[in-house]
Ligand SMILES: Nc1nc2c(c(=O)[nH]1)N[C@H]1C(S)=C(S)[C@@H](COP(=O)(O)OP(=O)(O)OC[C@H]3O[C@@H](n4cnc5c(=O)[nH]c(N)nc54)[C@H](O)[C@@H]3O)O[C@H]1N2
Ligand SMILES: Nc1nc2c(c(=O)[nH]1)N[C@H]1C(S)=C(S)[C@@H](COP(=O)(O)OP(=O)(O)OC[C@H]3O[C@@H](n4cnc5c(=O)[nH]c(N)nc54)[C@H](O)[C@@H]3O)O[C@H]1N2
């Protein structure tokens with residue numbers, strides 16, 4: 001039967017927009033915005049397409065088992081029961097653990113920013129940690145580790161991330177390598193409101209994308225030179241006295257001495273290597289813009305700051321983010337209203353299994369060459385995972401979503417790595433080029449068919465105060481099960497039931513909620529969520545200091561110094577750029593970067609007609625003169641050539657781009673049958689898979705970030721015959 005719209009939220013991406021669902025006669029019909037929800041002002045087209053995703057004919061509906069070898073053209077999928085599938089998985093994992101140790105089993109999950117795996121990710125980590133494997137591959141070297149580690153070694157916690165930008169009260173908003181108009185709708189709507197009430201906006205992006213068009217300062221940085229820009233801004237601020245002297249003196253290690261010199265003097269001299277005219281030659285940002293921006297950051301403070309994957313996919317990510325962290329410290333905006341604030345959280349019991357970690361566990365792959373990197377925290381980068389799978393240290397993989405070979409660079413090496421595993425199980429909504437390489441594929445329920453508990457939405461204090469139990473709108477199609485059910489079933493079969501409430505998910509939720517005082521019954525009676533009154537406390541560092549060795553903000557990082565890394569943030573020309581590789585630049589003179597699509601999450605959704613009709617073909621953006629020099633017109637099919645091969649895309653001309661810079665899109669493989677639009681092979685000459693021609697090395701020496709946003713390339717016109725016209 002029909003009825004009133006059901007309060008819910010869309011979990012398809014990091015925005016987690018508040019929504020109401022229309023359900024009629026057991027059919028999910030539509031998702032609408034819910035302005036009463038702190039993230040519900042608007043929904044994007046992907047959210048509106050949710051019913052089409054749920055009812056898509058290509059959904060996986062039954063557990064499948066491979067019957068042919070990994071290099072066969074046809075996997076020969078055979079339907080099996082859930083019991084057969086899960087018993088096989090449990091048996092293979094137990095055997096691997098007993099023969100080669102639990103570290104020989106790798107785990108993976110899709111990024112919670114691009115999928116509803118956020119519903120289950122804490123429980124997946126609990127499973128991995130309880131099982132005893134330190135090897136969890138979760139794509140964070142592509143959008144998280146630099147952003148996490150640089151502030152960890154500067155502030156003791158992630159800024160932004162743990163500290164959220166207080167957009168509602170900011171005097172100035174600084175978006176650096178971040179385009180919320182595409183990536184996080186709820187941030188975009190708050191930013192538009194902030195600018196309307198008079199906040200200043202600074203956007204650092206090689207493209208005039210999204211809010212860059214409305215920015216007071218748009219800094220068109222050459223890809224991967226962000227550290228030089230940040231150091232120059234810091235130089236101008238220091239030179240003019242545009243910094244919070246009290247905060248710097250009391251709460252940074254500026255007054256500490258290193259070899260008889262104060263950190264402050266060392267920093268000032270270090271930044272003075274990048275006066276605006278020098279920075280202009282490196283970054284392409286006019287010297288006057290650098291000075292004007294520095295003035296705005298000072299005069300319009302407090303500054304709320306956010307960065308994302310524009311900075312993450314570089315060979316020098318960690319130092320670039322460190323440079324921005326130092327710059328941000330100068331504004332004194334940390335944990336003050338309108339800055340980046342550590343909002344109070346609803347009290348709850350953590351469930352991600354940190355208690356299983358100990359010094360006696362086997363080390364994660366990669367810790368030997370990057371001791372301060374992901375492996376220190378039991379995460380493994382894609383590159384290290386591939387290496388370990390190929391040399392036999394990792395023999396099995398359990399993957400909850402994630403399209404490993406398409407999402408990481410070097411797709412062909414990824415295929416070899418996955419083929420080399422003794423055992424691979426993938427839980428997914430759809431068959432993908434990665435799932436094709438599995439031994440067992442498990443059909444996952446969409447979030448609209450499953451229940452999930454969300455404690456706090458990561459925006460404002462108000463949003464953080466909201467607890468919501470998202471209810472299934474319709475039963476799962478076919479035999480699909482939620483990731484949560486799979487985790488709990490698998491844990492029980494692995495003999496870990498004692499840590500998983502013997503498979504009882506409700507009991508687990510009750511445990512998680514206990515400190516909040518909210519019951520599951522309260523939440524079921526209030527599908528719109530229950531709010532827990534919380535009061536923000538500011539400048540909490542004044543009570544306990546920062547979680548760094550010096551208890552201060554480390555402008556000079558003692559941790560990096562102790563491990564032989566530069567303790568002051570450094571700029572290094574991106575290792576794959578034409579300036580670094582003059583040998584390659586003769587043939588590949590352009591700089592290739594990339595960005596997300598508004599209409600799809602990463603490698604997903606090309607099969608969804610409502611979305612594909614807005615973006616039918618893979619696209620590459622370039623300056624009109626770059627195109628004209630090569631005889632390329634708007635809409636032409638072109639070849640994107642790198643030293644590693646060629647892939648195709650259609651030219652889009654953007655006069656605001658630097659003529660040397662081109663922007664591609666990754667994630668193109670799937671066909672849309674309804675619109676008759678083609679798919680593209682993940683490998684080989686007809687491919688449109690950008691990651692086929694990018695590499696994961698040379699990666700960031702601290703975080704392992706992959707250098708996918710500043711590569712040498714060339715573009716050339718494809719003949720009509722070559723693109724099948
Ligand atoms: N619609 C949609 N939303 C998504 C996703 C999606 O695929 N589609 N993915 C989700 C995920 S997993 C993530 S991580 C977030 C990412 O969210 P964002 O990081 O905002 O996404 P991107 O578009 O990849 O990159 C942001 C900007 O960085 C710029 N950029 C590229 N190279 C450089 C550079 O060298 N320096 C600087 N300063 N900027 C550069 C790009 O032009 C782009 O505008 O989005 C999430 N939300
Ligand atoms: N060149 C280039 N490469 C990039 C990027 C880039 O900007 N440029 N961005 C990178 C970034 S930031 C990231 S985070 C990675 C993302 O890489 P992935 O995490 O692999 O993300 P997706 O490509 O969106 O693939 C998600 C997969 O999980 C499945 N899935 C979706 N929802 C669920 C769910 O609820 N449960 C389960 N079990 N499965 C689900 C989908 O069907 C799909 O197969 O890609 C990275 N790759």
Ligand code: SF4
Pocket residue numbers: 010011012013014015016017042043044045046047048183184185186
């Ligand atoms: S931005 Fe779109 S896909 Fe992401 S949560 Fe909001 S409605 Fe869903």
Ligand SMILES: [Mo]
Pocket residue numbers: 111113114142143309
């Ligand atoms: Mo991401």
